[in-house]
Amino acid sequence: AQKITQTQPGMFVQEKEAVTLDCTYDTSDPSYGLFWYKQPSSGEMIFLIYQGSYDQQNATEGRYSLNFQKARKSANLVISASQLGDSAMYFCAMREKAGNTPLVFGKGTRLSVIA
Amino acid sequence: DAMVIQNPRYQVTQFGKPVTLSCSQTLNHNVMYWYQQKSSQAPKLLFHYYDKDFNNEADTPDNFQSRRPNTSFCFLDIRSPGLGDAAMYLCATSSELSTNSPLHFGNGTRLTVT
Numbered sequence: 001a002q003k004i005t006q007t008q009p010g011m012f013v014q015e016k017e018a019v020t021l022d023c024t025y026d027t028s029d030p031s032y033g034l035f036w037y038k039q040p041s042s043g044e045m046i047f048l049i050y051q052g053s054y055d056q057q058n059a060t061e062g063r064y065s066l067n068f069q070k071a072r073k074s075a076n077l078v079i080s081a082s083q084l085g086d087s088a089m090y091f092c093a094m095r096e097k098a099g100n101t102p103l104v105f106g107k108g109t110r111l112s113v114i115a
Numbered sequence: 116d117a118m119v120i121q122n123p124r125y126q127v128t129q130f131g132k133p134v135t136l137s138c139s140q141t142l143n144h145n146v147m148y149w150y151q152q153k154s155s156q157a158p159k160l161l162f163h164y165y166d167k168d169f170n171n172e173a174d175t176p177d178n179f180q181s182r183r184p185n186t187s188f189c190f191l192d193i194r195s196p197g198l199g200d201a202a203m204y205l206c207a208t209s210s211e212l213s214t215n216s217p218l219h220f221g222n223g224t225r226l227t228v229t
Contacts, residue, residue: 033215
């Protein structure tokens with residue numbers, strides 16, 4: 001069963017606008033971590049933001065925020081004031097505590113920022 | 116800056132010819148990972164080391180091996196590359212295996228098999 005689902009293969013956003021990238025996850029482990037990574041065309045994976053399953057507040061890092069809705073098992077990434085340099089693939093990922101499981105990635109969303 | 120470095124950036128090998136990809140880190144992290152990422156797909160974990168303990172994913176082909184001679188270095192050996200092994204190979208590290216330890220990735224090595 002797929003643990004991370006990203007339903008948007010591609011998204012477009014106007015420069016300076018905000019955009020939300022969707023991510024839902026599936027786990028029965030009460031302890032887990034959720035991560036978002038950015039992968040530009042050059043290939044490197046850049047860590048953006050982290051949300052723990054027990055965190056009470058939504059995570060924020062600069063222009064990135066995570067809309068964490070635990071009951072719905074969703075962890076959407078919000079990018080505010082989009083910039084041309086935000087154009088990239090974005091991956092949602094999860095790590096469960098049980099068995100020291102590795103980081104599992106979703107299929108990604110390709111974001112294109114339009115001037 | 117502390118970082119994860121992969122060499123080479125691009126690697127071309129012939130069908131069936133063994134190839135080794137290398138990864139080094141200055142973060143002094145306990146865990147090192149190798150991921151395979153094919154075009155337009157998510158990264159797929161091949162194996163990881165926690166210190167010297169090797170952990171192979173169940174569906175990683177025997178063709179793929181790894182070595183970690185010390186904390187800083189980790190190698191990916193592909194014994195007999197096939198055309199289907201052409202991919203981006205990403206090395207990553209984390210301080211621990213805990214749920215709140217982000218992975219830090221290198222720039223990747225793009226492997227072409229001719």
